[in-house]
Amino acid sequence: MDPDTVDPETFMMNGAQSNETAPETYEPVQHHWFYRKEIKNSKEIWLPFSQRDSDALEAKYISDLPEEEKIVATEGGRFDVDIPKRIRNPVYWKGDITNVRRCSWFYKGSTTAKYSPYEEDIATNLEAEYRKCFENNQWHKRIELPNKDLIVLHSYDVLVLFPPSMSADDWSNAQSQVRPRVVRRGVEEFEIDEGEPEKVDHILFMVHGIGSVCDLKFRTVEEVVDEFRNISLQLIRTHYQSSCQNGISNRVEVLPISWHDELHSEDTGIDKILRSITLESISRLRDFTNDTLLDILFYTSPKYCQKIVSTVGQELNRIYELFKSRNPTFKGGVSLGGHSLGSLILFDLLAHQQSPIEDDSTSQTSKDRRISHMYGAMNTGIVRIHYPQLSFQPAALFAMGSPIGMFMTVRGLDSLGEDFALPTCEAFFNIFHPYDPVAYRIESLINPNLANLKPMLIPHHKGRKRMHLGKN
Incomplete structure (x- = not known):
């Protein structure tokens, strides 16, 4: 039986009484802040803020501050809540x-x-009626809600909801298909997270690959990054527990960088043109192709490649500056992560950053020579693109499921050379699953002898084997 439904016959035999001793004095209910989240099929659920966030919201709510100042940064500063x-x-x-x-x-x-x-307002009225019942020790109070639901307060911890289709006088009918349901007062039985540490040790910007969704669950990059961030925090808490308790290790902030919506916006007109030339047959497959696979071809077009790299570069700089303005004491480093085509976008962007040792006197000829070396002697690469300069120097680039090696080959490049380096990024990790059909190695483009070297296996944090790693 569902523990949150009430069997009518059992309820009648027990006299709707609690088995626990009632507290001697009335204790006001403790409030907690929740937010609404849309899920599939137009449904919604309400999720609790962390204890740290809820306490901050409650403190600001009961304060005497003007309403325009009652705004609280929550969930690690990624969401602002306007309380009024x-x-x-x-x-x-x-x-x-x-x-x-x-x-x-x-x-x-x-x-x-x-x-x-x-x-x-309904909760306030219910609490007021509950208090009257408690202080007068007069229970079995019936309260009809505006939607015709009936709530019966049988005792201090037996609170029951009767839907409109069921009368409170009819619950002895064992044939009834509608069971009264339990009403909860307070959040004692909810699982509420303590909250993220306020201090951020490192930022990781994540750039998505092709398409408007990122996985087979049809999640957006923001949703996928949420899970990535949660796993990261979980690993820090479980594997570096002592450092967490001593404030040495705090958390990694993972922020999404999206470019697909800008590419397919009304400004570019891509989707309108595609609709006019797309055949009507096998419409679902063609829609998938237009929304996802064509992003690869768009990136090889100078016009649309410029749109993509400009969007990624501008978003990286915008979000980094915004983060610093909201976290003025941040002294940590920054890394970049890209999945699939996103890793290639970041690789190209970082390959065209001005080295710290370069200055304005560096000749354009030497820069062009570097670009020509990057994309082959036949000049088949994307050399007409203007790559924006980043306002920070990343500590590392993490390429996940990356086709960088394949694209370098397609561009006519057979070797990067052993002295190859990204001008402003010291570390580069090529991470892939052995069964990923679009992932390629890149080591042999640096040194052909590395083609015979097996990739390093990354131990899974729960003991399973999942990822392989190539480090340059």
């Missing part, structure tokens, strides 16, 4: 504005496995 408006905004990327709520009473609907909070 009850909305939550993403800070670093474009995204949906979601509702937030100060919660204390919860119910479970008939179609969801998660609890949903009552609206704040």
Whole structure:
């Protein structure tokens, strides 16, 4: 039986009484802040903020500050919550504005496995009625809600919801298909995370590959990066527990960099043109091709390649400067990570950064020679692209499932040379799964003898074998 439904016959025999001793005095309910999240099939769920974020929201809520100053940075500073408006905004990327709520009473609907909070005014009324019942020791109070739901307060910890289709006088009918459901007061039974450390040790910018979604779950780059960040924090807490407790290791902030929407925006007109030339047959396959696979061809076009690299470069600089303005004490390093085509975009961008030892007196001829070396003697590479200069020097580039080696070969380059280096980035890691069909090695382009060297196996943090690593 669902533990959050009430069997009518059992409920009748027990007299709707609690087996626990009631507290002697009334204790006000503790509020916790939640935010709404849209899920598939137009459904929604409410998720709790971390304890640290909820405490910060509650402190600002009860403060005497003007309403325009009641804005709280939450979730590591990635979302701002406007308390008076009850909305939550993403800070670093474009995204949906979601509702937030100060919660204390919860119910479970008939179609969801998660609890949903009552609206704040309803919760306030329920708490007031609960207090009257408690202080007067007069229970079995019936409260009808605006949507015709009926809540019965049988005792201090037996609170029941009757849907409109079921009368509270009919629950002895064993044939009833609708069972009364438990109402929860407070958040004692919720799993609430303590929250992320405030201090950030390192930033990792992640650039996505082809298409508008990043995996077979059809998640966006922001959603995938959320999971990446959560796993990173989990590993730090479990593998460096002592350092975490002593404040030596804190967290890595992972932020998404998106370029697909800009490429397919109305400004470029790509999608409009594609719709006019796309055949009507096998429409789903053609839509997938236009949205995903054609991104590879667009990157080989000077016009659209310029749009992509400009977007990535501008977003990297914009988000980095915004992060520093919101975290003025940050002294950590920055790394870049790219998946699939995203790794190639970053590789090209970093290959065209001005070296710290170069200055304005560096001749254009020497720069052109470097570019020609990068893309082959036949000048078949993308040499007409203007690559923006980054406002920071990354510590490392992590290429995941990367086709860099293949693209270098297609561009007519048979060797990078053993003295090859990215001008402003000291470390480069080529990470791949052995069954990834678009991942290629790059070591042999630096030294042909490395083609026979087996890649290094990365131990999985739970003991499984998953990734392979090539380090240059």
